[in-house]
Amino acid sequence: MEHKRHLSRRTFLQQAGLSGIALTIGCYWPASGKSTGEIVPVEDAEAIATELMAWISIDTAGNVTLFNHRSEMGQGTWQAIPQIVAEELEVAMDNVRIQYAPANPKKYGPQPQEGSFSIRGWYQQLLRMGASARGMLIEAAARQWRVAATECYAENGHVVHRATGRKLNYGVLVKDAAQLTPPQPVKLKERKDYKIIGKPIRRKDIAAKTNGTAVFGLDKKLPGMLYAVVERSPRFRGKVKSFDDAATRSVSGVKHVMKVQRAVFGLMYEGVAVVADSLWTAMQGRKLLKVEWDDAGFEHLDSEQLSTRMRQDLDKPVTPDAFETALKNSTAVIEYIYEAPYQSHSCMEPLNCIADVKDNSIEIWGPIQEANWIQADLSQRLNIPIENVAVNMTFLGGGFGRKAFPDYPLEAALISKAIKAPVQVMWTREDDMTMGPFRAGSFYKCSGGVDAQKKIHALQIISASQYIGQGEDKDAQPQSLKANTGEIGGSLSDYYKSIPHYSFGGVPTKSPIPTMWWRAPIANVDAFAFESFIDELAHLALQDPLEFRKAHLASSRSLALVDRLAVVSNWKSRAKNEGWGVAITDCFGAMVGQVVKVSRKPDQKIKIDKVYALIDCGMYINPDIIRAQVEGSIIMALGAAINHATHFKEGKAVEKNFNTYTMPRLQEIPEIEVHIMENDEKPGGVGEPGLPAFAPALCNAIFDLTGKRIRKLPFQLAEV
Structure with a gap:
C-alpha cells in the first residue's frame, strides 16, 4: 500500500480512474482565518508542498469526476454536490460522475456528515472550483482561436466563440487548460441565471440503490475475509468474568473465540467475539457461547x-x-x-465494519459517517501513523449520528489485529438496538x-x-x-x-x-x-x-x-x-x-x-x-x-x-x-x-x- 503525504497528480488520476491527461484542480487554505481558499492545479499543490482538497478532474473525453469526501447516507450529497459544480462548470449532469474519497482531512478538509455541512460549509468553494475550471477552459480555447477570452462563453461542456459560433469540446482543451493558472478572483453566476441549481433533477444514486448494485457496508467483501459477531454485556459496563466456548468451537467453521473491547466515551466495554468463515456460522456459534458477566460497580436502573x-x-x-x-x-x-x-437509532442497516490490520497499517471499509474522527481514533489507539490508516466509506443505510461514533470500527480493528486477517464484524438487529448509545x-x-x-x-x-x-x-x-x-x-x-x-x-x-x-x-x-x-x-x-x-x-x-x-x-x-x-x-x-x-x-x-x-x-x-x-x-x-x-x-x-x-x-x-x-x-x-x-x-x-x-x-x- 502506497502512503504519500501529498496528493500527487498521478495518484489522483489513478484513484479517479482517469487517463494521464486531465485538468485537475482543487482548493486549499493558505492561511488560517481565511473564509475562502485558494484554487490551484494539482501540480502547483505539489510544487508548493501543500495539501490539496482535490475535487474536480476533467479528462480528454470531457467527462468530469468529483471526489465526494463525505458519506452518502440517503441525504443526497451524491446529487447536490455534482449539481453545484456542474452549474458553474457548464456541463450536463450526465457527464459528471462521483466516487468516494478516503478519509484524509489534510487533502479533503473536514469530512463529518452532520448538520448538512456538505452544502452549508462547502457550497461557495464548490461554486468557485466549477467556475475556475470553466475559466481555464475558456482561456485555453481563446488562445487556440487567438481571440480574447471575453469573446467566448461555456455551454454544455463546450467553449463557444460568440462571434463565429466556433465550438470546442472540453476534452480537447484539458491538456492546454491544465497548464494555466486558475483565475483569481473568479466571477460566479447570479442566481437568476442558474440552470441546474434549484432544479428537481433525479438523483444519480437511485438506480444503484434500487437494482442492488450500490455497495453498502454489508455488501463489501474482501478475499480471505472472516466474519465475526460479538456477545456483549447487556448491562453496558459489564466485564467478562469468564466464558465457556467449548460448544462454540465445536461448530464447523468457527475459527476464533476471544475477548474484545470497544471504547465508548472513554470507557472500555467488553465482549466475546466469535469469528468464523461465514456470518451464519459465527451467529450459530455465539448462541452456544456461555459468558459470565461481572456487573458490579454501577447501577442497574429501571425506566x-x-x-x-x-x-x-x-x-x-x-x-x-x-x-x-x-x-x-x-x-x-x-x-x-x-x-x-x-430512543434507539435503529438504522435500517445495522452497524457493521470490515477491518484489515497489518503490522504498520490499518484499512477499514463500512458505513462510516465521520471518517476523520474514526481515522484519528484508530491511529491513536493502535499506535499506527495516521497516514497509514485508510478509512473507506460505503453507502450508509441510515446514520442519524450513530455511525459517526468510533467504537464499532475499533472493535473490528482489534479483532483483525488479533487474528491477523481481514474481518467483517456484524451487529445483529438486537445488538444494534440494545447496546446504545x-x-x-x-x-x-x-x-x-x-x-x-x-x-x-x-x-x-x-x-x-x-x-x-x-x-x-x-x-x-x-x-x-x-x-x-x-x-x-x-x-x-x-x-x-x-x-x-x-x-x-x-x-x-x-x-x-x-x-x-x-x-x-x-x-x-x-x-x-x-x-x-x-x-x-x-x-x-x-x-x-x-x-x-x-x-x-x-x-x-x-x-x-x-x-x-x-x-x-x-x-x-x-x-x-x-x-x-x-x-x-x-x-x-x-x-x-x-x-x-x-x-x-x-x-x-x-x-x-x-x-x-x-x-x-x-x-x-x-x-x-x-x-x-x-x-x-x-x-x-x-x-x-x-x-x-x-x-x-x-x-x-x-x-x-x-x-x-x-x-x-x-x-x-x-x-x-x-x-x-x-x-x-x-x-x-x-x-x-x-x-x-x-x-x-x-x-x-x-x-x-x-x-x-x-x-x-x-x-x-x-x-x-
Missing part, C-alpha cells in the same frame, strides 16, 4: 427509577430572584412538566406568565437529562440559574429578544447508560417542550397560536415564514371539530414551520389528516431532495411521538427488535405537503431541521381538537 430521578432533578437548580419576581408580576402564570423518552430521555419543567398585552412576560425551562457521554457516576452539583441567559434547542432566536425575562438551564441526571446525538440533536427533544409550552401560553393569553408566535418575532425572515405558513396551510380556514396545531423551530441554519391537522374517525380514534411543512433553508440545490428529507424527518418524528421508545429493566434495554420497537406503518403515514421558502440567504441544513417541529405541532393539534394536552411522549393515538 421508572430514571423517570423519578429526572423529575427530582428538576428541583435542583436555583431560580434567580429577578425571574421569580418577573413571574409573580405576570398577569397569569402556568407551570407544567414535559417528558420525552430514550441512545438518545437520552428528558424531563422539562416549564414555567411562564403573560402580561396585560397578552405577550410572554416571563419564561423558564429547566431540563433534567443525561448529557451526551458515557453516563454520570455521581450526582451533579446543583447549579444557580441566571436570568436572561442560555437558550433552548430548536427555538427561534427572536424569542430571546422579545421576552423580557427568561431563564434556561439543565441538570445532568446520574445514570450509567451511554447517550449520544440523535437526528437533530438537542432540538429533537427541547423543541417538544418549548413549542408545546408556547402553545399553552397562547391559550392562557386567549390568542390564536400562530398569531401569538408572530407577535414575538421581529426578523423579516421569521415573519415571512410565519406569513407563508399561514397561506400554504390555509390556517384561517380552521373550523369547529377540526384540530389544528402549529410549531416553528430553528436548527442547523434552517427554520421549519409545521401545521398538523387531526380529526376523529367514526370510531372516535384520532386520525392525523395532513401535515404542512414549510422550510426556510436559504439558497437550495435540489428541491426534490429537500422534500424527501423533510418527509423522512416527519415520519421519523411520528414514530418517536406515537410508536416507539427504549425502556430499561434492571439496567438492560427492553426493546430488542421491531416487534416491540414498532415503526410507523404505511397506513399510519398522513399526507405530507412540503413547501420551500424562496430567498437568497446562505444555505442551511435540510436533513435534520424537519424533525423537531412535528411532535409539538401534533400535540398542539390534539389539544385544539380535544382539549387534552399531551405532555409525555410517546403516546397512543387510540388512547387520546
Whole structure:
C-alpha cells in the first residue's frame, strides 16, 4: 500500500480512474482565518508542498469526476454536490460522475456528515472550483482561436466563440487548460441565471440503490475475509468474568473465540467475539457461547427509577430572584412538566465494519459517517501513523449520528489485529438496538406568565437529562440559574429578544447508560417542550397560536415564514371539530414551520389528516431532495411521538427488535405537503431541521381538537 503525504497528480488520476491527461484542480487554505481558499492545479499543490482538497478532474473525453469526501447516507450529497459544480462548470449532469474519497482531512478538509455541512460549509468553494475550471477552459480555447477570452462563453461542456459560433469540446482543451493558472478572483453566476441549481433533477444514486448494485457496508467483501459477531454485556459496563466456548468451537467453521473491547466515551466495554468463515456460522456459534458477566460497580436502573430521578432533578437548580419576581408580576402564570423518552437509532442497516490490520497499517471499509474522527481514533489507539490508516466509506443505510461514533470500527480493528486477517464484524438487529448509545430521555419543567398585552412576560425551562457521554457516576452539583441567559434547542432566536425575562438551564441526571446525538440533536427533544409550552401560553393569553408566535418575532425572515405558513396551510380556514396545531423551530441554519391537522374517525380514534411543512433553508440545490428529507424527518418524528421508545429493566434495554420497537406503518403515514421558502440567504441544513417541529405541532393539534394536552411522549393515538 502506497502512503504519500501529498496528493500527487498521478495518484489522483489513478484513484479517479482517469487517463494521464486531465485538468485537475482543487482548493486549499493558505492561511488560517481565511473564509475562502485558494484554487490551484494539482501540480502547483505539489510544487508548493501543500495539501490539496482535490475535487474536480476533467479528462480528454470531457467527462468530469468529483471526489465526494463525505458519506452518502440517503441525504443526497451524491446529487447536490455534482449539481453545484456542474452549474458553474457548464456541463450536463450526465457527464459528471462521483466516487468516494478516503478519509484524509489534510487533502479533503473536514469530512463529518452532520448538520448538512456538505452544502452549508462547502457550497461557495464548490461554486468557485466549477467556475475556475470553466475559466481555464475558456482561456485555453481563446488562445487556440487567438481571440480574447471575453469573446467566448461555456455551454454544455463546450467553449463557444460568440462571434463565429466556433465550438470546442472540453476534452480537447484539458491538456492546454491544465497548464494555466486558475483565475483569481473568479466571477460566479447570479442566481437568476442558474440552470441546474434549484432544479428537481433525479438523483444519480437511485438506480444503484434500487437494482442492488450500490455497495453498502454489508455488501463489501474482501478475499480471505472472516466474519465475526460479538456477545456483549447487556448491562453496558459489564466485564467478562469468564466464558465457556467449548460448544462454540465445536461448530464447523468457527475459527476464533476471544475477548474484545470497544471504547465508548472513554470507557472500555467488553465482549466475546466469535469469528468464523461465514456470518451464519459465527451467529450459530455465539448462541452456544456461555459468558459470565461481572456487573458490579454501577447501577442497574429501571425506566421508572430514571423517570423519578429526572423529575427530582428538576428541583435542583436555583431560580434567580429577578425571574421569580418577573413571574409573580405576570398577569397569569402556568407551570407544567414535559417528558420525552430514550430512543434507539435503529438504522435500517445495522452497524457493521470490515477491518484489515497489518503490522504498520490499518484499512477499514463500512458505513462510516465521520471518517476523520474514526481515522484519528484508530491511529491513536493502535499506535499506527495516521497516514497509514485508510478509512473507506460505503453507502450508509441510515446514520442519524450513530455511525459517526468510533467504537464499532475499533472493535473490528482489534479483532483483525488479533487474528491477523481481514474481518467483517456484524451487529445483529438486537445488538444494534440494545447496546446504545441512545438518545437520552428528558424531563422539562416549564414555567411562564403573560402580561396585560397578552405577550410572554416571563419564561423558564429547566431540563433534567443525561448529557451526551458515557453516563454520570455521581450526582451533579446543583447549579444557580441566571436570568436572561442560555437558550433552548430548536427555538427561534427572536424569542430571546422579545421576552423580557427568561431563564434556561439543565441538570445532568446520574445514570450509567451511554447517550449520544440523535437526528437533530438537542432540538429533537427541547423543541417538544418549548413549542408545546408556547402553545399553552397562547391559550392562557386567549390568542390564536400562530398569531401569538408572530407577535414575538421581529426578523423579516421569521415573519415571512410565519406569513407563508399561514397561506400554504390555509390556517384561517380552521373550523369547529377540526384540530389544528402549529410549531416553528430553528436548527442547523434552517427554520421549519409545521401545521398538523387531526380529526376523529367514526370510531372516535384520532386520525392525523395532513401535515404542512414549510422550510426556510436559504439558497437550495435540489428541491426534490429537500422534500424527501423533510418527509423522512416527519415520519421519523411520528414514530418517536406515537410508536416507539427504549425502556430499561434492571439496567438492560427492553426493546430488542421491531416487534416491540414498532415503526410507523404505511397506513399510519398522513399526507405530507412540503413547501420551500424562496430567498437568497446562505444555505442551511435540510436533513435534520424537519424533525423537531412535528411532535409539538401534533400535540398542539390534539389539544385544539380535544382539549387534552399531551405532555409525555410517546403516546397512543387510540388512547387520546
